[in-house]
Amino acid sequence: MLEMGVKTKESEARAKGKKKPCGPCSGSASGGKGDCGCGGCGSVDCRCGAKECCNLVCFERPNYFCGHLLTDADLKLDQKYLIEKNRLYHRTLHGSGVVCGLRLSCDSDCGGWICVGDGFAIDECGNDLVVCETLRYPLIDDLKKKGWVLEFPPLNLCDDEEEPPDCPERQCFYVTLCYDEVPGKYTSPLRSSCNNGPASCEPTRIQESVRVEIKRCPPTPRNPIEDIEERLEVCWSRLEESRFGKLLADRRDAVEAMLADGVSVGKRKEVCELFCQLKYLLGYFLKQNPALLHCHLAEELDELECQDDDFEKNAKDAFCKLFVVMNTWLMDCLLSALEIPCVAAPKDSCVVLGSVEVVGDRIERMCHNPRAHVWTLHRFWNLALLWLYHEIVLYAADREKTCCADYPFQCEQVTKAFSIGEKDLKAYMKAPIHAMKAFRKATAGSMNFLDPDVLAPSLLERRSPEEMELIEKAYQLRLQKGGQRQAVHPLRSLLATAMIPARARVNVEEGHAVIDSAEFLGGQAAKPAELAELEEAWRKKLGGLDERINELTEQLKRHEGRIVEVEKKPPKGKS
Numbered sequence: 416m417l418e419m420g421v422k423t424k425e426s427e428a429r430a431k432g433k434k435k436p437c438g439p440c441s442g443s444a445s446g447g448k449g450d451c452g453c454g455g456c457g458s459v460d461c462r463c464g465a466k467e468c469c470n471l472v473c474f475e476r477p478n479y480f481c482g483h484l485l486t487d488a489d490l491k492l493d494q495k496y497l498i499e500k501n502r503l504y505h506r507t508l509h510g511s512g513v514v515c516g517l518r519l520s521c522d523s524d525c526g527g528w529i530c531v532g533d534g535f536a537i538d539e540c541g542n543d544l545v546v547c548e549t550l551r552y553p554l555i556d557d558l559k560k561k562g563w564v565l566e567f568p569p570l571n572l573c574d575d576e577e578e579p580p581d582c583p584e585r586q587c588f589y590v591t592l593c594y595d596e597v598p599g600k601y602t603s604p605l606r607s608s609c610n611n612g613p614a615s616c617e618p619t620r621i622q623e624s625v626r627v628e629i630k631r632c633p634p635t636p637r638n639p640i641e642d643i644e645e646r647l648e649v650c651w652s653r654l655e656e657s658r659f660g661k662l663l664a665d666r667r668d669a670v671e672a673m674l675a676d677g678v679s680v681g682k683r684k685e686v687c688e689l690f691c692q693l694k695y696l697l698g699y700f701l702k703q704n705p706a707l708l709h710c711h712l713a714e715e716l717d718e719l720e721c722q723d724d725d726f727e728k729n730a731k732d733a734f735c736k737l738f739v740v741m742n743t744w745l746m747d748c749l750l751s752a753l754e755i756p757c758v759a760a761p762k763d764s765c766v767v768l769g770s771v772e773v774v775g776d777r778i779e780r781m782c783h784n785p786r787a788h789v790w791t792l793h794r795f796w797n798l799a800l801l802w803l804y805h806e807i808v809l810y811a812a813d814r815e816k817t818c819c820a821d822y823p824f825q826c827e828q829v830t831k832a833f834s835i836g837e838k839d840l841k842a843y844m845k846a847p848i849h850a851m852k853a854f855r856k857a858t859a860g861s862m863n864f865l866d867p868d869v870l871a872p873s874l875l876e877r878r879s880p881e882e883m884e885l886i887e888k889a890y891q892l893r894l895q896k897g898g899q900r901q902a903v904h905p906l907r908s909l910l911a912t913a914m915i916p917a918r919a920r921v922n923v924e925e926g927h928a929v930i931d932s933a934e935f936l937g938g939q940a941a942k943p944a945e946l947a948e949l950e951e952a953w954r955k956k957l958g959g960l961d962e963r964i965n966e967l968t969e970q971l972k973r974h975e976g977r978i979v980e981v982e983k984k985p986p987k988g989k990s
Contacts, residue, residue: 470757470759471503471757471759472499472503474496474499474500475492475496476492476493476496477489477492477493477496501541501543502540502541502542503541504541505537505541505542505543506537506539506540506541506760507541507757509537509789509791510537510789510790511536511537511538511539511541511760511764511766511787511789512536512537512766512786512787512788512789513534513535513536513766513768513786513787513788513789514534514535514536514537514788514789514791515534515535515794516532516533516534516535516546517531517532517533517534517535517536517546517592517768518531518532518534518783519531519532519590519768519769519771519781519782519783520532520781521778521781522551525551525553526555526777526778527553527554527555527556527776527777527778528551528552528553528554528555529551529552529554529590529771529778529781530549530550530551530552531546531549531550531552531590531592531627531768532546532549533546533547533548533549534546536592536766536789537766537789538593538594538760538764538765538766539760539761539764540594540760540761540764542594542623543594543623544592544593544594544625544766545623545625546592546625550625550627552590552627554588554590554629554771554773554778555773555776555777555778557629558588558629558773559776561629563586563588563631564586564773564775564776565584565586565775584774585772585773585774585779586772586773586774587633587770587771587772587773587818587819588629588630588631588770588771588773589629589630589631589632589633589634589767589769589770589771589785590627590628590629590630590767590768590769590770590771590781591627591628591629591630591634591765591766591767591768592625592626592627592628592765592766592768593625593626593627593628593764593765593766594623594625594765595623595624595625595626596621596622596623596624597621597622597624598618598620598621598622599618599619599620599621599622600618600619600620601616601617601618601619602616602617602619603615603616603617604617628765630765630767633770633785633818634767634785643752643753646752646753646756647749647752647753649748649752650745650748650749650752651745653704653748654700654741654744654745657696657700657703658696658699658700659693659696659697659699659700659741662692662693662696663693666689669689670689670734673686673730673731673734674731674734674735683730686721686730687721687730690721690730690733690734690737691721693737694716694719694737697716697737697740697741698713698716698717701713701716701744704744704748706743706744706747707747707748707751708747708750708751709743709744709747712740712743712744712747715740716737716740719733719736719737719740720733721733766787767785767786767787768783768786769781769782769783769784769785769786770782770784770785770818770819772818772819780819781819782818782819782820784805784818784819784820788801796851796855799851800847800848800851803847804847868890870886870890874886875894
């Protein structure tokens, strides 16, 4: 796939007037460097500036047969085939980030150390990062070796006039987990009698391991929406920054007036000159940037002419066809840019586990921000709740914050919560969980076609008034006739397919029935007995409040009377 913003050898060949090479890429099929990409046949955007990159490879596996003389190259190729396949699936289908576990915590036994809990993650290259047991990492010692810690300046105890040192500023570092391979179980290989001398030791095992690294700079996570916007912007910038785009921008008023009001015969020479200039510059632009999906777009442009016969009509038609060619190229570029590119990652890509704040040589606190997760369907609700607490609660005030955020807390909220009930504060914290539970329950209940007290919305479509009246009585519905049907909305589409519970309020619009949104989100309608019990419970609560209000009112009146009596008495010492 042609990558947006990358000048390929094909485009350079077109610019020089040379023919592009046909057939497969000239590189070897086993992944050697060739004309098709940096990393080998079929590779795309492999960041050639990096030392090593994990990229698309052309797979090759050994073919075993009876009598085959096996070598270490055959067995290594078999392992490489499986390893690269697994990496490819991970980085293209699952993405990178934490899958489970890997919680950060303070080491209570050793100051200046942190712990990384067991868990599993996938890095940008598709490697499996598995932590089987808790890892302990000497964070402060590592920072001191790198010279990154701002320690307290030494205090001279003999100088009484020396002022105490200023406290060092708070520093933020980022804890990452990186893939590593450790060779082990060395042995001496067998040697023939022809090879004299001591044999070198070779490892018989490669242990897939991980290592903890600390970073100073915050990670730059990829935003898929911004990536799409950048690829689309390349198409616009190519066209706008070309000589064709600049001329079109300079003569925009003249072209707009000509297309709107028509062309007069007296301006034939001026109009034809402008058309020829635009046609030439657009043709030159197409040579530099060939159309991706329309193979003969340049030939269609060459056929356009500014004809003298019926000049007013043909001139306007010629300009319109020229802009059709321009729009075709632009749509080819935009649609190709929307295709998902294969983006390579450097070999040393690490997964960010969180951040740690350090003051002097002391660890103040840690948090799991910024941390990316691998989203899967069976962990959707857990990840959604985690996203809600982080993005909406903790980092709502500062979206760009990459270090730890302060927990929101107000004493007034706690006071109000305990004044209502001791469980109210817990309800505040569990509000997102209750919202998701209610949404799942309401959605599942709206699709339960086995419930005897529900009916399908299609039964109410295009019914006669008599039939509607029978259905309304049988299911105790409250049908409301609406006017002209509104525009389709995602929520309205969901409501239009939801099962209608008994005693529900239903809006009927042009033969289509839609359940009321309030009753859909709140679940099925409550039964009369439940409503009566709820009403009686609230009446008792309100009755108790009324009695308390009356008692407080009487006490207030008594206090006001005493105040009046005190004010009427003269002060002591005065007659």
